[in-house]
Every structure is written in C-alpha cells, then in structure tokens.
Amino acid sequence: MADSEKLSTDPYKGVRDFYPADWARMRAMFSCIRETLNRYGYEEYNASPLERAELYEAKTSEEIVNEQTYTFTDRGDRRVTLRPEMTPTLARMLAAKRREFPLPIRWFSIGNRFRYERPQRGRLREFYQVDVDLLGAVNVPHTDVEIISIASAILKSFGATEDDFTIRVSSRALLNAACAAAGLSEDATRSYLRLLDRKAKMPADEFATEVHNLTNIDPLALIEDGTAPEVNSEKQALKTLLDVLSKRGVGNAQFDPEITRGFLYYTGMVFEVYDTNPENTRALFGGGRYDKLLSLFGGDQIPAVGFGMGDVTLADFLETHGLASKVSSAPILFLGTVLPYDQCAVEIEAVADKIRVQGISVFTNIVNKHIGDQVKEANRRGIPYFAAVGSDEIDSGTLRVKRLATGEERALVLSDVSTFCIH
Amino acid sequence: MADSEKLSTDPYKGVRDFYPADWARMRAMFSCIRETLNRYGYEEYNASPLERAELYEAKTSEEIVNEQTYTFTDRGDRRVTLRPEMTPTLARMLAAKRREFPLPIRWFSIGNRFRYERPQRGRLREFYQVDVDLLGAVNVPHTDVEIISIASAILKSFGATEDDFTIRVSSRALLNAACAAAGLSEDATRSYLRLLDRKAKMPADEFATEVHNLTNIDPLALIEDGTAPEVNSEKQALKTLLDVLSKRGVGNAQFDPEITRGFLYYTGMVFEVYDTNPENTRALFGGGRYDKLLSLFGGDQIPAVGFGMGDVTLADFLETHGLASKVSSAPILFLGTVLPYDQCAVEIEAVADKIRVQGISVFTNIVNKHIGDQVKEANRRGIPYFAAVGSDEIDSGTLRVKRLATGEERALVLSDVSTFCIH
Numbered sequence: 001m002a003d004s005e006k007l008s009t010d011p012y013k014g015v016r017d018f019y020p021a022d023w024a025r026m027r028a029m030f031s032c033i034r035e036t037l038n039r040y041g042y043e044e045y046n047a048s049p050l051e052r053a054e055l056y057e058a059k060t061s062e063e064i065v066n067e068q069t070y071t072f073t074d075r076g077d078r079r080v081t082l083r084p085e086m087t088p089t090l091a092r093m094l095a096a097k098r099r100e101f102p103l104p105i106r107w108f109s110i111g112n113r114f115r116y117e118r119p120q121r122g123r124l125r126e127f128y129q130v131d132v133d134l135l136g137a138v139n140v141p142h143t144d145v146e147i148i149s150i151a152s153a154i155l156k157s158f159g160a161t162e163d164d165f166t167i168r169v170s171s172r173a174l175l176n177a178a179c180a181a182a183g184l185s186e187d188a189t190r191s192y193l194r195l196l197d198r199k200a201k202m203p204a205d206e207f208a209t210e211v212h213n214l215t216n217i218d219p220l221a222l223i224e225d226g227t228a229p230e231v232n233s234e235k236q237a238l239k240t241l242l243d244v245l246s247k248r249g250v251g252n253a254q255f256d257p258e259i260t261r262g263f264l265y266y267t268g269m270v271f272e273v274y275d276t277n278p279e280n281t282r283a284l285f286g287g288g289r290y291d292k293l294l295s296l297f298g299g300d301q302i303p304a305v306g307f308g309m310g311d312v313t314l315a316d317f318l319e320t321h322g323l324a325s326k327v328s329s330a331p332i333l334f335l336g337t338v339l340p341y342d343q344c345a346v347e348i349e350a351v352a353d354k355i356r357v358q359g360i361s362v363f364t365n366i367v368n369k370h371i372g373d374q375v376k377e378a379n380r381r382g383i384p385y386f387a388a389v390g391s392d393e394i395d396s397g398t399l400r401v402k403r404l405a406t407g408e409e410r411a412l413v414l415s416d417v418s419t420f421c422i423h
Numbered sequence: 424m425a426d427s428e429k430l431s432t433d434p435y436k437g438v439r440d441f442y443p444a445d446w447a448r449m450r451a452m453f454s455c456i457r458e459t460l461n462r463y464g465y466e467e468y469n470a471s472p473l474e475r476a477e478l479y480e481a482k483t484s485e486e487i488v489n490e491q492t493y494t495f496t497d498r499g500d501r502r503v504t505l506r507p508e509m510t511p512t513l514a515r516m517l518a519a520k521r522r523e524f525p526l527p528i529r530w531f532s533i534g535n536r537f538r539y540e541r542p543q544r545g546r547l548r549e550f551y552q553v554d555v556d557l558l559g560a561v562n563v564p565h566t567d568v569e570i571i572s573i574a575s576a577i578l579k580s581f582g583a584t585e586d587d588f589t590i591r592v593s594s595r596a597l598l599n600a601a602c603a604a605a606g607l608s609e610d611a612t613r614s615y616l617r618l619l620d621r622k623a624k625m626p627a628d629e630f631a632t633e634v635h636n637l638t639n640i641d642p643l644a645l646i647e648d649g650t651a652p653e654v655n656s657e658k659q660a661l662k663t664l665l666d667v668l669s670k671r672g673v674g675n676a677q678f679d680p681e682i683t684r685g686f687l688y689y690t691g692m693v694f695e696v697y698d699t700n701p702e703n704t705r706a707l708f709g710g711g712r713y714d715k716l717l718s719l720f721g722g723d724q725i726p727a728v729g730f731g732m733g734d735v736t737l738a739d740f741l742e743t744h745g746l747a748s749k750v751s752s753a754p755i756l757f758l759g760t761v762l763p764y765d766q767c768a769v770e771i772e773a774v775a776d777k778i779r780v781q782g783i784s785v786f787t788n789i790v791n792k793h794i795g796d797q798v799k800e801a802n803r804r805g806i807p808y809f810a811a812v813g814s815d816e817i818d819s820g821t822l823r824v825k826r827l828a829t830g831e832e833r834a835l836v837l838s839d840v841s842t843f844c845i846h
Contacts, residue, residue: 015473019468019520044447047440049549138790349572366565381525
C-alpha cells in the first residue's frame with residue numbers, strides 16, 4: 001500500500017462520474033421514460049455489458065465492429081466485448097428462451113453501452129441508452145406505428161410539443177427496391193446505403209460523384225419520380241404508415257428518403273427523430289424494423305421493430321427546450337442537534353427514526369457544530385426543512401420544523417412531521 | 424451479414440441475463456434498499472465501470488489486483504480495469520471535487536462490479552453491489568454505529584428479524600495493537616491478518632502452525648487474556664460501540680476477533696453480517712472503517728466508514744428466509760380486441776390511451792387472435808385484468824373489465840378503470 005503515491009482524480013477518458021445531483025437527473029429522466037413504456041405494456045430486461053465478442057461480428061455495422069468496440073481477451077482466453085448496443089443481446093436472450101415467452105414481446109432496457117470513440121460533444125465512450133422493441137407481431141404498419149408513437153410519447157412525456165421535434169421516416173425496403181430498380185447489385189446497394197447515411201455530412205458534389213461511381217441512375221431520383229412499380233408500392237406502404245400515425249395523434253412525422261440508419265440489420269421501416277432547433281442538426285435518436293436478426297441464432301425469423309434513445313442527445317434536447325426536470329438528491333429534513341450529538345445520539349436517532357418511518361429522508365447532524373452553522377449547512381446542502389433537537393424535544397416528543405425557503409415554522413408531534421415536510 | 428451462421432445463445436461465462444421477471448426482482452430489491460438509505464439521508468452517486476487501471480494497483484487487496492481484475496489495454500494504449508469494487512472510485516470522485524461537498528458526506532451507490540473468478544454458487548464474474556459510505560465525520564463510535572445500524576435496517580426492511588442474522592464486529596486497530604503487543608513487524612502483521620482472514624476455511628492445526636511460523640505469541644490469545652493495555656483500550660472501544668448499537672435497537676451484534684475483512688485499506692472497525700442458518704456459513708456482506716484511503720490522491724485524510732452488500736448473497740438470504748418479494752413485471756390490463764386490430768387500431772389505441780393516462784400499464788392485442796385465446800394469453804403473461812374492445816365499447820366509452828384471478832367483472836367508464844385495476 002503506497003500511501004505516498006498521488007493518483008490522478010480524473011475518470012477514464014470519455015466516461016462520466018455521476019455525482020448525486022447528476023445521477024438524480026439521470027434517474028429522473030429514466031423514470032419518466034420507464035413510466036411511459038410501462039403504460040404501453042413494455043417490460044424491462046437487462047444483461048451484463050460483457051458479451052462474447054462473436055455476437056457482434058456477424059451483425060453490428062462494420063464501422064462499430066472494426067473501429068469502435070472494446071474487445072479484449074480474458075484470463076481464460078475468451079474474447080469479450082463490452083456491448084456497444086443492446087439489440088444483439090436481446091436477440092440472443094430471446095433465441096435462448098424462445099418458447100418461454102408468448103409473442104408478441106414488448107420489452108425495453110435501460111443501461112450503458114460502450115464505444116471506443118474520439119470523445120466530443122454528444123459522443124462518449126460510455127453512454128446510457130433506452131432500447132425499446134416490439135417483436136413477433138407481423139402486423140405492419142401497426143407495429144411500426146406503435147414504435148414510432150412510443151418514441152413520440154416519450155418526448156411528449158417530458159413536455160415536448162410537436163413543434164420541438166420532427167420524425168423522419170423511410171424504409172429499407174423502399175431503398176432496396178429503388179437500388180434494385182437502378183440496377184445495383186447487393187454489394188453496390190450496401191455501398192449506396194452507407195453513402196446515403198453520410199450524405200448530410202458531405203458536400204453535394206462529392207455525394208453526386210460517389211453515387212455516379214456506383215450507378216448511372218440515382219436511386220433517390222427513382223424514389224422521387226415514381227416510375228418503378230416496386231418503388232411505388234413501398235412508397236405507398238410508407239404513406240399508409242404516416243397516415244395511421246397521424247390518426248394516432250403523431251402529427252410531426254414525415255417521409256424522408258435520405259434516412260437510412262447505420263446498422264446493417266434493418267429490413268423495413270427506419271426512422272430518426274430530429275430537433276427542430278436548427279442549431280442541433282444531428283439525429284436525436286432513431287430505430288427501425290429488423291426482421292432477420294433473430295434467425296442468426298437458428299430457428300425462425302421473428303419480425304422485430306424498435307428504437308434506441310441515448311441519454312446524452314436526449315438530455316441536450318431537454319435542456320435546449322427548457323424541459324429538463326429540476327430534481328434534487330438532497331434529503332428532506334436536516335435534524336440539527338442543540339446538545340452535542342455524542343451526549344444524546346441514541347435519543348436523537350430515536351427522534352429521527354420516528355420521522356424516517358413516515359418516508360421522510362432525515363439527515364442528522366452527527367458532528368459537533370453550532371446550531372447557526374447547522375442551518376447554514378442545511379441550506380448549502382439544499383435540504384429544504386430544518387429542525388433542532390434538544391432536551392425539550394426529546395422529552396416532549398414534538399419538534400419545531402422550519403421550511404428554510406420561506407421561514408415558515410410549525411410545531412409538530414413527531415408522527416405528524418410528514419404533514420408539513422413535502423418533497 | 425452471415426445469415427446462415429448459427430451463434431451460441433449463452434451469455435458470457437459467469438454473468439447473468441436478466442429476463443423481465445428477474446430484473447423486476449432485482450429492481451424491487453434495490454428499490455427497498457434505496458428507500459432505506461434515502462431515509463437515512465444518503466444520496467446516490469454512480470460512475471462508469473471503466474476505470475484507469477492504476478486506481479486499483481495501490482489500494483485494493485493483492486488477490487483482487489493480481490488474479491481477479493478485468494484489466495485490458497484500450498485502442499489508445501491506456502490500461503483500463505472494469506471496477507472490481509466501488510470504494511476506490513468513490514475516493515477518486517471525492518478527491519476530485521473535495522471542496523464542493525460539505526462534510527460529512529453520506530453517499531451510496533448501486534451497480535455492477537466485475538471480478539474474474541471461477542464461477543460457483545454465490546460467485547459471479549459480474550455481480551451487483553450496494554456501497555454505503557459515511558465520510559468526513561470523526562465521531563467514532565457514532566459513525567461506526569450509524570453504518571452498522573443501516574446495514575441492519577436494510578435487512579429488517581425486507582422483513583428479517585434479529586433471529587435471522589448476526590453482526591460480528593471487530594477492529595483493525597485492535598488486531599494491529601495485538602500484533603504489535605505480540606512483537607510482529609508491519610509485514611508480519613499483514614501476513615497474520617491475511618492468515619486470520621482464511622482461518623475459517625482451514626484446519627485448526629494448519630492455522631496454528633502458520634501462526635507459529637510468524638510469532639510465538641498468537642495475537643488472538645493476547646486479545647482474549649487482556650494483559651496488554653493498548654489491546655485492552657481497543658477492546659473497550661469496541662465494547663462501547665456494541666453498547667451504543669444495542670441502545671439504538673441493534674441487538675444482534677457481537678464481538679468476534681476473527682473478523683478481518685480482505686481489503687488492506689481498513690483502519691478501524693470491521694464487521695461482517697452472517698446468516699443464522701447454519702447451512703449458510705459464508706459472510707452475507709460486511710464493511711468497516713478506512714480512514715487513509717482518500718489521502719492517496721493527496722490532500723488531507725478523511726475519516727470514512729462504509730459497507731458493501733452484494734446482490735447474490737442477499738437474494739440467497741432473502742430466499743432462504745422466505746423474505747424475497749413477489750413482484751411481477753407483467754402489465755396490469757390486457758386490452759383484447761373483438762374486431763381485428765387492423766380494422767380499428769386507431770379506436771382501440773384511443774381507448775388504451777384513456778386508460779394509460781391513469782397510470783395503468785395496458786397491453787393491447789396487436790395481432791389477430793380469437794377472443795378466448797386472448798384471455799388465455801393474458802393469463803399466460805400474468806396480466807391480472809382483461810377487457811375486450813369492440814364497436815360497442817368504442818361507441819359507448821365504457822368497458823367491462825374482468826379480474827382474471829377471481830372472475831369478478833365490472834362495467835366502467837374509461838376514466839374509472841383505475842378504480843378497479845389495482846396493482
């Protein structure tokens with residue numbers, strides 16, 4: 001034990017420390033999301049962030065596997081990856097107990113994901129994500145509609161209105177049909193989709209040149225002009241989807257053929273949610289349909305649609321629109337001591353316990369400190385109520401409780417403290 | 424994307440998948456603990472499981488660092504460790520923002536920890552742990568008493584009585600004093616403590632031989648006979664601690680000089696909680712005082728006392744004593760459909776939404792299925808209430824809701840559904 005050695009206090013690069021106020025904000029955000037998802041009948045699952053590395057090698061987008069995973073070899077020579085996303089884990093878990101769960105499955109998970117990225121605004125090496133999935137129901141477009149509706153309901157549950165965000169919807173089936181109509185091979189289609197995914201980040205002429213290197217007919221033009229029947233039929237399916245969405249009260253969704261999503265495994269509808277604030281141009285989050293993923297484990301294909309919502313972009317969005325909830329991690333009541341704590345610890349804690357059983361968070365003054373300093377300390381800690389315990393209070397079983405913000409004071413028998421101390 | 428390749432559905436060795444029922448149990452367990460800790464004025468913090476490897480090299484017990492950490496090198500050549508315990512992270516976080524937080528600090532954290540162990544009952548490579556710490560108050564024994572009281576309060580909050588568990592308390596100060604009185608050097612003291620930590624797992628004669636290799640006078644004998652004044656003074660301090668604990672309503676704590684705890688950083692009181700069930704001989708959890716840990720980051724020493732409680736041993740204990748909470752992750756109401764969902768999706772979801780706003784978790788039947796099969800499905804899913812929506816219900820805005828366990832049925836206007844559907 002090298003006591004004299006000084007260590008750095010920084011966290012590992014690209015990850016965050018959550019002090020109580022930070023963690024209370026995160027927990028409040030997740031609670032709000034969890035409540036919405038529960039109301040839609042979704043059940044929460046979880047798993048270890050440690051996964052066998054091969055789980056990602058077949059399915060995740062190439063960029064993530066090649067450049068962004070944390071993969072290492074354990075002491076038993078097993079290759080382990082820190083999960084960069086949840087969907088492969090969900091697919092694995094379902095495949096493992098396929099017969100135990102009746103379809104459809106409505107599940108969600110909230111937890112951390114890891115990507116080795118160059119740290120920058122909104123991009124961390126560890127972020128939290130909510131993953132929501134509806135599996136095993138073939139009812140398109142209604143399953144797609146449900147997933148997009150829930151994405152919208154979550155933002156609205158924070159107080160966002162349809163003026164604050166838009167939902168851009170497209171479909172891999174549409175893009176694939178357009179690529180096929182343009183004569184692209186499967187490989188060229190994949191290259192085209194990767195290119196389209198980067199379109200917003202590159203100059204228009206560069207995009208045009210790169211498209212031209214792949215094909216003479218830009219699939220996007222085919223989607224627009226509507227000459228190919230397979231393309232039109234997929235366009236019509238999307239129109240129906242948007243129509244149902246609108247009837248379900250989601251009025252800010254629109255068709256955008258340039259939405260592709262990065263992951264290779266999408267097969268149908270894809271969507272991304274954008275902030276209407278023009279300063280925030282990156283997608284807030286998104287998702288889509290991935291009907292083939294589960295068959296990687298053998299067994300039947302299971303239709304699946306879902307989305308993932310990261311904590312950093314969501315918190316930024318809420319902050320920008322003044323929707324971030326004001327939460328405090330502080331206790332409710334500072335129980336000060338007139339006598340030194342040592343002289344009456346048992347009696348003070350007996351008083352505290354009578355208040356704790358009412359569900360009130362009580363912070364007792366366990367150190368010797370002047371009573372005026374204790375009030376100051378309560379304020380500094382953000383504790384909203386203060387009461388001091390001396391012999392009188394111990395004998396009488398009553399307490400004068402003060403609401404520090406207003407100075408209002410109330411004499412209360414101990415069992416009534418919760419009638420005055422409100423969160 | 425290699426669709427034909429079949430992957431194993433097993434999780435990585437030694438970690439768990441949490442299906443909704445499993446995760447609901449974990450969440451219920453943590454909620455109960457969180458509530459108790461909040462009542463004592465403790466605030467929750469968190470951090471990434473990724474830590475710089477050097478954080479552990481100076482402080483954690485040698486066994487853990489040498490054999491049990493997950494340590495790897497990232498793509499930027501930084502050595503990273505998956506946290507095997509939370510205390511070094513807490514120490515780092517406090518050292519980083521030492522001036523921002525008034526002392527004392529009452530904090531806790533609930534999260535996963537990682538150790539590369541041979542998987543066996545109660546030993547996983549990823550487990551969850553609650554870490555509770557009281558820092559910056561020198562008020563011994565009252566701070567020690569508070570920490571042990573909280574450990575006891577948590578078990579009691581699950582319904583455990585003092586017949587179900589015992590708290591064995593000792594002190595590193597006492598053990599150090601006894602080792603010094605026995606003439607042991609600092610190194611020999613460390614070896615002796617390591618030996619004592621393993622005593623319960625080894626034959627008595629082997630222990631005696633190994634002690635004899637270190638010293639002619641067994642420090643345990645010195646503690647018992649009470650001839651050395653420094654030893655007696657530490658024994659007296661422990662007696663006072665146990666006396667205050669008993670007055671605080673913790674009647675099942677007792678002195679046990681063989682309690683040492685594995686970690687090198689303990690400096691004072693140490694305790695372990697044991698199941699009274701003789702079949703469960705391993706400690707449930709434990710903790711102690713570690714006054715020097717924070718000075719590793721420079722700056723002043725901060726007195727600190729705390730404990731860590733792992734999820735696996737706790738869940739086993741609750742299970743054994745019939746205290747595990749019965750929780751369900753299932754939604755509350757199965758909203759069945761008389762007409763095919765496709766034909767009235769918008770109307771059905773409008774009905775569902777009117778129930779969801781009452782805080783009720785509604786699972787809508789999104790697939791085409793006979794109504795009798797929908798009732799069966801609700802039962803299979805563990806959903807306690809059932810209602811079917813047809814044209815009549817859509818027109819009238821009322822619903823017949825059935826409690827499946829009893830068959831009791833109630834006709835309700837939509838806005839009253841929550842008066843009948845109780846969790």
